[in-house]
Amino acid sequence: MTADSQTLTVGVLALQGAFIEHIVLLKRAAEEFPTTSNTTAQRPRFTFIEVRTPADLALCRGLIIPGGESTAISLIAERTGLLEPLRDFVKVQRMPVWGTCAGLILLAESANKSKATGQELIGGLDVRVQRNYFGRQVESFEADLDLSFLENGPPFHSVFIRAPVVEKVLQSTSSLPATGNVVTAPTKRPTDAPVEILGRLVGRAQTIRNKTANAEALGAEGDIIAVRQGNVFGTAFHPELTGDARIHTWWLQQVVQHSRLTQGV
Numbered sequence: 684m685t686a687d688s689q690t691l692t693v694g695v696l697a698l699q700g701a702f703i704e705h706i707v708l709l710k711r712a713a714e715e716f717p718t719t720s721n722t723t724a725q726r727p728r729f730t731f732i733e734v735r736t737p738a739d740l741a742l743c744r745g746l747i748i749p750g751g752e753s754t755a756i757s758l759i760a761e762r763t764g765l766l767e768p769l770r771d772f773v774k775v776q777r778m779p780v781w782g783t784c785a786g787l788i789l790l791a792e793s794a795n796k797s798k799a800t801g802q803e804l805i806g807g808l809d810v811r812v813q814r815n816y817f818g819r820q821v822e823s824f825e826a827d828l829d830l831s832f833l834e835n836g837p838p839f840h841s842v843f844i845r846a847p848v849v850e851k852v853l854q855s856t857s858s859l860p861a862t863g864n865v866v867t868a869p870t871k872r873p874t875d876a877p878v879e880i881l882g883r884l885v886g887r888a889q890t891i892r893n894k895t896a897n898a899e900a901l902g903a904e905g906d907i908i909a910v911r912q913g914n915v916f917g918t919a920f921h922p923e924l925t926g927d928a929r930i931h932t933w934w935l936q937q938v939v940q941h942s943r944l945t946q947g948v
């Protein structure tokens with residue numbers, strides 16, 4: 684496969700988890716891609732690929748890391764020689780990357796309540812996430828979210844499955860202690876970009892069983908479930924399981940903008 688300079692190749696990490704669902708919604712988002720805004724005078728052409736090797740990744744101008752099991756994804760990435768290329772893609776090349784659920788965990792610089800045996804993180808977002816914050820598989824739930832970056836339309840109906848929360852923005856001065864096993868990504872990237880909180884889930888903390896003191900502290904304003912820092916975007920939920928392509932469309936616009944700025948494509 685070669686990269687066609689007129690076509691934007693966007694990848695979905697396909698080592699484990701819900702990657703097929705993301706590709707389906709990316710295709711729909713490409714069909715619905717707005718052609719009227721200033722940044723998108725011409726409808727761009729996209730190719731969507733499943734990424735399993737460093738060679739696949741090298742073709743991509745943007746990448747989604749899907750939900751699934753972050754420990755399994757990081758193990759497979761390590762064994763297939765993808766972990767360092769992924770870190771390079773996110774932190775050195777600074778390509779647009781979006782992590783959903785397990786993908787958000789992998790993109791965090793720090794993860795609390797990790798397995799005792801540890802796990803590798805890619806990093807890129809200066810946040811500490813707490814794994815499985817919203818409970819076990821049987822405690823999965825759906826919620827309507829008001830996401831301010833989606834300019835119009837109804838609330839975004841989303842699915843939370845063993846989802847993490849962003850329990851701490853590492854740039855902030857708050858000293859929220861971790862209550863579990865914490866792992867960190869190995870190399871921090873120097874960046875001035877602030878962590879932007881793009882979505883909160885209000886009122887959920889009160890209903891979570893076994894909630895921690897940390898959960899209460901954050902839950903009052905609403906648990907942080909969507910963040911962005913420069914090129915890196917993360918959501919705790921699974922937008923690819925709902926059939927609503929609005930976030931995919933929004934993210935593809937960021938990819939197009941980034942590509943036009945850096946490559947003139």
Ligand SMILES: NC(=O)CC[C@H](N)C(=O)O
Pocket residue numbers: 749750751752753754783784785786788814815844845846847
């Ligand atoms: N739905 C999901 O992606 C769950 C993520 C899972 N709890 C993990 O730690 O990887």
